[in-house]
Structure formats: C-alpha cells, structure tokens
Amino acid sequence: MYLVDPTQYPSQPGVYLFRAPGQEVLYVGKAKDLRRRLASYTALARLPMKTQAMLRRAESLETICTATEKEALLLEASLIKTHRPKYNIVLRDDKNYLLFAIDHRHPYPALRIVRRMHKSPGISYFGPYTSALAARHTRRIIDRLFMLRKCRDTVFANRVRPCLQYHIGRCLAPCCFEVPQEEYAALVRQVELFLSGNSAELLSRLRREMHEASQALAFERAAQLRDQIRAIEATVEGQAVVAPGLEEDLDVWCAVPTAESVGVAVVYVRQGRVLGASRFRVPASGPDEALQAAVVQFYAGGRLIPPAVMAEPALPATVVEAVAELAGHPVRLRSMRGTRLRGLMRMAQANAREATAAPRQLAWEAVVGPGRxxxxxxxxxxxxxxxxxxxxxxxxxxxxxxxxxxxxxxxxxxxxxxxxxxxxxxxxxxxxxxxxxxxxxxxxxxxxxxxxxxxxxxxxxxxxxxxxxxxxxxxxxxxxxxxxxxxxxxxxxxxxxxxxxxxxxxxxxxxxxxxxxxxxxASRRGGLASELESLPGVGAKTAAALRQRFARIAELAGATEEDLLALGLGRRRAQAILEAARLRASEENAS
Missing domain, CATH: 3.30.420.340 (UvrC, RNAse H endonuclease domain)
Incomplete structure (x- = not known):
C-alpha cells in the first residue's frame, strides 16, 4: 500500500495523480491545498474501501501545482478525460452531440453539422442536438427553405459551373455567379434566426419583405416569400415551447443519489424550447461531488456552453468560474424561481432518476444458451x-x-x-x-x-x-x-x-x-492523397481537388485535359499530371 507523506508537498492549489507500477493513472484529484488534501490519505482506517483499494495498487504520486483552485479544477477535468482513471468519476457516455456551425470568416458561409466546438470569434454554433435524426431533419428543412450553398469549401473554390442545387432553386450558386455579399449575409441571418428559435422575428422580416416586393410589383418574388413563410410556420408549429418568455439559453443540471450510484442529467433549453437531454450514471458518491465532476468534465469536451446554467444541488462559485473560462464568455448560475423553471428542474430530475434505473435485461437464452x-x-x-x-x-x-x-x-x-x-x-x-x-x-x-x-x-x-x-x-x-x-x-x-x-x-x-x-x-483517402502528391506539379491543394473527382490513379489516368482544366488547372500542368498518372497506371498494370 502506498503511504503518503504530506510534508513533501506544498500548501498551494494543484492536481495530484496516483500511478500504478506500469505508470497507469489510477486516480486524479484536485486540491485547494495539496498538503492538507494529501494528509487525508494518511488516516487509512477512515478511508473508503475504494480509496484503500486504489492505494494498494498505487506505486507513485505525482503533483502539478496551479495558480488558483479554478485552474486545478480545469486541469483535473482535462487529465480525467485523457487518462480515464479507474477510480475517478468518469462520464461513460460522453460523446459529443451534434451542433450546427456557420463560419462567418468565409465570404459565403455554409451551414455545417459538427460534433465539437472550436473557440473562434468568427463561428456561430447552434444546438446541441442529442438526436442525429432530428438534426439532419432540421438540416433538410433549412436546405429546402433557405438558398445557402451546400458544397464544401474545396469544391466551392474549384467549381466552374453551377450544380444541381442551383437548378432546382436551392442555392444561389455564389461559386459561379456574382452574388452580392450583403444579400447572402441577409440569408445567413435568416438561418441564424431560425436555428435560434426566433421564428417570430424571422417571420416578421419575411412578411415585411413580401409586402415590399408586392408594392414593387415583383409578384414572383412575393410568391416565393409567401411560400417560405408558410413552410416556416408549418415547421415551427410542431416545436413545443415549455417555458414561454424564457429568452435566455439555459442548461438545467440535476443529480439524484441512490444506494449504489448517482444519476446526473442535463436538459438543454434554447429559447424556451427543450432540444434534448443527456443522462449519466456515476459511481456511488455524494451528489455534490458527482454533479461538480460531471459538469466540468462535460463542458471540457468542447461543447456549446450557454450563458446560464441551473443546478440542483447548487454549484459552487469555483465551478461556475471554471465553466465560464471554458466557454470564453460569462456564465451565470440561475436561481430556480418561478413555475416554469421548477418544471424544467423536475424534467431534469426525472432524467437523472432514469439514469440510475436498472437496464432491461435481454433474454439471451435463445442466442447464447441458458444460464449464460x-x-x-x-x-x-x-x-x-x-x-x-x-x-x-x-x-x-x-x-x-x-x-x-x-x-x-x-x-x-x-x-x-x-x-x-x-x-x-x-x-x-x-x-x-x-x-x-x-x-x-x-x-x-x-x-x-x-x-x-x-x-x-x-x-x-x-x-x-x-x-x-x-x-x-x-x-x-x-x-x-x-x-x-x-x-x-x-x-x-x-x-x-x-x-x-x-x-x-x-x-x-x-x-x-x-x-x-x-x-x-480514410485509408483510401490517405493512400490516394500520398499518391497524388507524388505526381509532378501536385501539391496538397491540387491533390484535394483531384481527390474530389477521382477515386483512384487509374481513373485519373483515364481523364482528359478538359476534365483537369475544369478543376482550375492550367493546360501545361494538366498535361504533365496526366502523363505521370498514365505512366503510373501502366506500371501498376504491368506489375
């Protein structure tokens, strides 16, 4: 059993790691005062059985000092996510849910579905969506209602003629035509209003535009706007508002203890609408400890963090400060006042209790035999x-x-x-x-x-x-x-x-x-990319453009100069690439 000597460690905030003989991390902990926290490990008889079992396996102890307790909290969450120690509270179902992203750094941004948020002042995020089916259904609605481009940036940069989306009236084709950036930016703003849940403001704008178009005798444009308004109205009718008047985005957290574990749940509320919920079951510990560990670990995974959270039990100020640092913007702890907010907390409690419910046992006898x-x-x-x-x-x-x-x-x-x-x-x-x-x-x-x-x-x-x-x-x-x-x-x-x-x-x-x-x-793309970049006159950007069009070197060898010119290549470079590709293909056939 590893015996801790607290006198060897400083009296300042930090993180400590117990390691097994093979340098496996068994446990990661944080402390406001490392010396005082590690001193608690000397009273062996008073320690929980789980902690005694961890100390019996531990061979070494490593400490990392931090400037503040908040930094220790963030570092602990990062180390737990990296090492997933056996004796820590670890979120087992910590997958990243879907987000919608719009990158305003591009002059004609497209709507993307992503799973991880990157801190950048030029990217707007909307979500999260716990159901991939629901997210993609929303994406199809947006593609039908708003004429944003659908292609990837590499395709956009190399396209020479409009795609099918333009011909069926679902894209303005800024890749090929002179589309005013102000007009496109207004379209992007409409999509943002739709995703934010501000359907009333969006519909008001569209009705105003329809009236202006009608006054200007642009009846075809007015009819298009009328159809768009009707489609949006039909879409938002099915979105239930559970907290009318709640304009601030909010995550509602709750921890419910049982004899064997703690159920933790978070309900995502955006513009008064519940987008979904996530549930976690963590090992037996106090609800306060389980909730604090779950909140910081969850948000440390690159997720979208709203401007407000509500929690039961209440989160300490240090945890809220750590969440705000992860978010890159102020985050406040909202009090549970009012019937609507108490209703949301009851929803979170129900989800937390569901997390601790015993899973239904499948009848495997027909598959694996009786008794197994x-x-x-x-x-x-x-x-x-x-x-x-x-x-x-x-x-x-x-x-x-x-x-x-x-x-x-x-x-x-x-x-x-x-x-x-x-x-x-x-x-x-x-x-x-x-x-x-x-x-x-x-x-x-x-x-x-x-x-x-x-x-x-x-x-x-x-x-x-x-x-x-x-x-x-x-x-x-x-x-x-x-x-x-x-x-x-x-x-x-x-x-x-x-x-x-x-x-x-x-x-x-x-x-x-x-x-x-x-x-x-992935292996095919990697192999083809390296093959393409080995051809004369092909760099990373040209290889990416060729990979969009050709799946193998043999297909490239069978292309014509016009095929490569359509990708934006010059004639001399296209001839050199085709000659090298045909030579490579003939060598492969000979071998």
Whole structure:
C-alpha cells in the first residue's frame, strides 16, 4: 500500500495523480491545498474501501501545482478525460452531440453539422442536438427553405459551373455567379434566426419583405416569400415551447443519489424550447461531488456552453468560474424561481432518476444458451474495394452501451487481392485471439453460416458465443427480414422481427459496418492523397481537388485535359499530371 507523506508537498492549489507500477493513472484529484488534501490519505482506517483499494495498487504520486483552485479544477477535468482513471468519476457516455456551425470568416458561409466546438470569434454554433435524426431533419428543412450553398469549401473554390442545387432553386450558386455579399449575409441571418428559435422575428422580416416586393410589383418574388413563410410556420408549429418568455439559453443540471450510484442529467433549453437531454450514471458518491465532476468534465469536451446554467444541488462559485473560462464568455448560475423553471428542474430530475434505473435485461437464452450472461459484445465486419484495401472493423458494447475507446481497425494484407471475406474473417479472428482478454461473451458477425463458421473455428476455444446477422430471402423488407444464425444450427434463431434482442444484434452489426467503412475510406483517402502528391506539379491543394473527382490513379489516368482544366488547372500542368498518372497506371498494370 502506498503511504503518503504530506510534508513533501506544498500548501498551494494543484492536481495530484496516483500511478500504478506500469505508470497507469489510477486516480486524479484536485486540491485547494495539496498538503492538507494529501494528509487525508494518511488516516487509512477512515478511508473508503475504494480509496484503500486504489492505494494498494498505487506505486507513485505525482503533483502539478496551479495558480488558483479554478485552474486545478480545469486541469483535473482535462487529465480525467485523457487518462480515464479507474477510480475517478468518469462520464461513460460522453460523446459529443451534434451542433450546427456557420463560419462567418468565409465570404459565403455554409451551414455545417459538427460534433465539437472550436473557440473562434468568427463561428456561430447552434444546438446541441442529442438526436442525429432530428438534426439532419432540421438540416433538410433549412436546405429546402433557405438558398445557402451546400458544397464544401474545396469544391466551392474549384467549381466552374453551377450544380444541381442551383437548378432546382436551392442555392444561389455564389461559386459561379456574382452574388452580392450583403444579400447572402441577409440569408445567413435568416438561418441564424431560425436555428435560434426566433421564428417570430424571422417571420416578421419575411412578411415585411413580401409586402415590399408586392408594392414593387415583383409578384414572383412575393410568391416565393409567401411560400417560405408558410413552410416556416408549418415547421415551427410542431416545436413545443415549455417555458414561454424564457429568452435566455439555459442548461438545467440535476443529480439524484441512490444506494449504489448517482444519476446526473442535463436538459438543454434554447429559447424556451427543450432540444434534448443527456443522462449519466456515476459511481456511488455524494451528489455534490458527482454533479461538480460531471459538469466540468462535460463542458471540457468542447461543447456549446450557454450563458446560464441551473443546478440542483447548487454549484459552487469555483465551478461556475471554471465553466465560464471554458466557454470564453460569462456564465451565470440561475436561481430556480418561478413555475416554469421548477418544471424544467423536475424534467431534469426525472432524467437523472432514469439514469440510475436498472437496464432491461435481454433474454439471451435463445442466442447464447441458458444460464449464460452477456456483458461484453464485440461486432466485426469486413470491407474492401474489389479485393483491395482489405480491413476488419471491430466495435465493442458493454452492458448494452458502445465503448468507442475499445473499437479497433485491422489491416489484413494477407487477404489482399482475394476478395475472400471468409479468409479475412479467419485472419481477424486469429489476430483477436492473439490479442488476448478481455474476451467477449458474444461476437456478432455481419453475415450468414459461412461467416459465422469462419470465426467459430478460431474463437470457439475461448468459450464465447458467436451469432451472425444475415439478410432474409427477400431484401425488399429490409431489417424486418434480418435473421440471426449460430454455428451448427441449420435454421435461424427464433427471434421475432422487432424483438429487443434482434434489434440489439442489428445495432451492433450496423455499428461495425459503419466503423469499418469509415476506416476503409480514410485509408483510401490517405493512400490516394500520398499518391497524388507524388505526381509532378501536385501539391496538397491540387491533390484535394483531384481527390474530389477521382477515386483512384487509374481513373485519373483515364481523364482528359478538359476534365483537369475544369478543376482550375492550367493546360501545361494538366498535361504533365496526366502523363505521370498514365505512366503510373501502366506500371501498376504491368506489375
């Protein structure tokens, strides 16, 4: 057991880290007075069992001094997010939710969906959206109602003729035409009003413009504005206002303790409308400690921070100051006065209690057999491009929740050029076997009996169950006809369509599919970028433009000079690039 000598440490604010023999960080703590805080670790008999267990594993203690207690609080949150120590309160579901971003530094900004906020005076953010489906639905509405450009900056810089969005009346095409920046800026302001929830101001402006257009006998423009007004009115009718008159954006936090853990929840309120809520379950500790740790960790992840927060229990001034520093603007702690605010707090309390509720146990007997528990589930899928760039992607779920830090990509050069998914799965299973524990209780494979058998031949010896999610005889019905198959059983498992167990298997299958595709595309982009930049006269910017148009060197070799001239290249440079690409392609074919 590590014995702390507090006399070795200064009496000033800071952070301390207990480390295991392999330099693994076991615990990160903060202190207003390091010497006094570390002295509390000398009374071993009075320490909680969890702390005693941590000290038995600890080999060394490291301290970092800070100027203020607020700096110690921020540093602690950063170190916890980096090291994810076993004995700390760590938000397990700390994914970044979706935000809308408008970059005003570009003369013609586009609307983007992002997951992380970057501090910049030129970027406006709106959200967060806890549902990706809701965010993308809102994006489709905006694309239909407002004629902002949709293309990426690289495409915008190289486009020579308008795209389809212009021809169907959904873009002004500033990439090709002289669009007054004042007119475009007014359009951007309309989008900002829509996303901010200021629909009344937006509709007032549009009605005024419609009246002015009518007075000027511009009846076609007036009709367009009329249709836009009706569409916006139909859209905002479905947005429930739970706190009318609450114009200030607000995050409502609440911590509810139970015997085994603390449920923490945050409800996002924007312009009186609830956008969503997030829930966290943290190890047993006081609600004050759990709430303070959750708030700082959550906001330290690059999230959008509103000008006001409300919390129960109340947050100390030091935590509010730390949040304000993370936000880059003043943040005030709002008191819970009035029926509307108390209603929002009750909503947060209900979500916090839901976070501590025991998850529904799925009936896994039909999949893994009677008497077996399923806690860790691994899903695997294979991706390649006509037999090349073969990769496996593995996702991990624990207690029904994804664990992204355990996701892994596997390059499988032994299967290169074969296009054989069964061999690729066998190679992945061998790599997984060599990696060792923790072993999964269940492995989910995207495929049928052949894919399941390939994995079972290797991983069967570790005792995990293996199930494949295969398409039914008719693909028209989509996921309703998906079937679960296991080794040695001719017929599919008796899981009805839409059952919780089959839905979970489909969720793991789909997560593995998305993950392996993202890795495959990233490796392809990286490989193509390096190939392109090795051609004469191709730098990073030109390579990016070429990558938007051509997926492989062979496609570039088959292009014409006009294709490259359309990207903004000069004729001599286009000829040199084509000549080098054709030489490279012929060498690859010869080999």
């Amino acid at each position: 528990q399923v806690r860790r589930v691994e899903g695997v899928d294979i991706s390649h491009l006509q037999g090349h760039g073969v990769r496996a992607g593995m996702v991990v779920f624990e207690d029904g929740a994804p664990v992204p830090q355990h996701y892994r990509h596997y390059a499988l050069p032994e299967a290169e050029g074969t296009g054989d998914d069964l061999r690729a799965l066998t190679l992945w299973a061998q790599r997984r076997l060599a990696a060792g524990p923790p072993w999964p209780d269940l492995v989910v494979v995207d495929g049928g009996q052949g894919q399941v058998a390939a994995v079972a031949r290797v991983l069967g010896e570790v005792g995990c169950a293996i199930v494949g999610v295969a398409k039914g005889p008719s693909r028209r019905a989509g996921e309703l006809e998906d079937r679960a198959v296991v080794p040695g059983r001719k017929n599919p498992l008796p899981l009805r369509p839409g059952s919780p167990e089959l839905l979970f298997l489909q969720r793991v299958r789909d997560a593995a599919h998305r993950f392996v595709l993202s890795g495959q595309r």
